[in-house]
Amino acid sequence: xxxxxxxxxxxxxxxxxxxxxxxxxxxxxxxxxxxxxxxxxxxxxxxxxxxxxxxxxxxxxxxxxxxxxxxxxxxxxxxxxxxxxxxxxxxxxxxxxxxxxxxxxxxxxxxxxxxxxxxxxxxxxxxxxxxxxxxxxxxxxxxxxxxxxxxxxxxxxxxxxxxxxxxxxxxxxxxxxxxxxxxxxxxxxxxxxxxxxxxxxxxxxxxxxxxxxxxxxxxxxxxxxxxxxxxxxxxx
Numbered sequence: 077x078x079x080x081x082x083x084x085x086x087x088x089x090x091x092x093x094x095x096x097x098x099x100x101x102x103x104x105x106x107x108x109x110x111x112x113x114x115x116x117x118x119x120x121x122x123x124x125x126x127x128x129x130x131x132x133x134x135x136x137x138x139x140x141x142x143x144x145x146x147x148x149x150x151x152x153x154x155x156x157x158x159x160x161x162x163x164x165x166x167x168x169x170x171x172x173x174x175x176x177x178x179x180x181x182x183x184x185x186x187x188x189x190x191x192x193x194x195x196x197x198x199x200x201x202x203x204x205x206x207x208x209x210x211x212x213x214x215x216x217x218x219x220x221x222x223x224x225x226x227x228x229x230x231x232x233x234x235x236x237x238x239x240x241x242x243x244x245x246x247x248x249x250x251x252x253x254x255x256x257x258x259x260x261x262x263x264x265x266x267x268x269x270x271x272x273x274x275x276x277x278x279x280x281x282x283x284x285x286x287x288x289x290x291x292x293x294x295x296x297x298x299x300x301x302x303x304x305x306x307x308x309x310x311x312x
Contacts, residue, residue: 138181
């Protein structure tokens with residue numbers, strides 16, 4: 077599976093270096109959030125990489141829920157314990173939990189199908205900013221702090237109606253943002269497709285912090301900087 081190049085195995089489990097996490101964000105997810113730069117003081121491993129590692133270890137099931145409970149630093153040894161019949165927790169060697177998972181239903185057996193769906197999801201997820209979140213912020217007349225932009229990946233759930241597919245893709249079909257002072261709770265609802273057939277659905281939940289009144293010039297600056305980082309990486 078493509079994920080092999082983005083983690084290290086060690087005696088205590090696995091770990092992800094800053095370089096591996098940054099490469100995953102940029103190459104696989106097309107995500108250029110500075111928080112995933114290896115040299116960032118605020119660095120954390122992308123939640124989408126943790127999702128991909130979980131699917132590799134526990135498999136892809138009809139129904140899966142993922143709740144992220146902490147920001148993962150580079151080179152943190154992670155333990156993937158045996159799953160119960162319905163759940164698991166991803167811990168570090170001190171017992172701190174970074175992800176809680178629930179699952180049920182049958183599993184997808186075709187390895188190439190699993191890889192295709194994981195790639196499709198993380199690429200969709202990596203495009204949340206600016207393509208989905210900026211219009212959502214504008215609609216609600218709020219924006220994140222341009223100097224310290226922070227969007228936290230809180231949870232994700234998926235339901236698959238069909239376990240046999242070849243070329244999965246995702247489409248956004250509903251978004252919402254509930255604002256409570258300087259905090260916003262965002263929901264992105266999406267559907268899985270295989271050609272013209274809908275094969276499932278899911279929802280991704282985000283926390284937007286440091287909210288303030290929407291200012292078009294400031295948002296334009298954030299978007300321009302983000303797209304510039306993306307363009308510079310592509311040119312290299």
